[in-house]
Amino acid sequence: MHAEKLQHEFEPKIVAFVCTWCTYAGADLAGTSRMQYPANVRVLKFPCTGRIDPVFILRAFQKGADGVLVSGCHPGDCHYMAGNFHARRRFAAFRALLGFVGVDLERLQFSWVSAAEGGKWVEVVTELTEKVRSMGPMKEFKALENEEQWSGALNTPELREAFESIT
Numbered sequence: 001m002h003a004e005k006l007q008h009e010f011e012p013k014i015v016a017f018v019c020t021w022c023t024y025a026g027a028d029l030a031g032t033s034r035m036q037y038p039a040n041v042r043v044l045k046f047p048c049t050g051r052i053d054p055v056f057i058l059r060a061f062q063k064g065a066d067g068v069l070v071s072g073c074h075p076g077d078c079h080y081m082a083g084n085f086h087a088r089r090r091f092a093a094f095r096a097l098l099g100f101v102g103v104d105l106e107r108l109q110f111s112w113v114s115a116a117e118g119g120k121w122v123e124v125v126t127e128l129t130e131k132v133r134s135m136g137p138m139k140e141f142k143a144l145e146n147e148e149q150w151s152g153a154l155n156t157p158e159l160r161e162a163f164e165s166i167t
């Protein structure tokens with residue numbers, strides 16, 4: 001089979017960690033407004049992006065995600081004051097670490113999407129899906145499947161169920 005054909009058949013799994021107040025509501029708006037966007041995205045919502053531990057991102061890659069999006073309220077709009085700034089700083093440091101261990105950073109994206117920005121949600125998700133589709137499957141972290149050494153913080157019923165749904 002041609003490589004071109006294989007590439008075309010590949011449908012990436014994208015995991016989006018979003019804050020419930022802004023981006024989740026924006027994604028919901030896109031849905032209720034019947035905007036079209038790729039069905040590759042599995043949305044996991046959290047009270048605030050400040051609650052999203054970088055280990056969740058590692059876990060998503062380990063469980064089969066080919067791309068990860070972290071998205072929350074715009075600067076100044078976080079319902080917990082500065083949760084999104086903390087998230088952004090943590091994310092920047094973590095991203096550099098992923099780059100250091102050889103992960104293509106194009107697979108990981110951070111964005112701000114408000115509750116009123118259904119259109120922006122569609123743009124962000126479409127762009128990331130297309131980029132990751134052209135990159136092919138993410139294989140690097142699947143080798144960790146047998147090296148389960150995650151903290152107890154990840155072992156909540158909610159996260160177990162969420163991660164099961166992307167495999």
Ligand code: FES
Pocket residue numbers: 019020021022047048049050072073077078079080083084
């Ligand atoms: S409440 Fe949305 S990022 Fe903090």
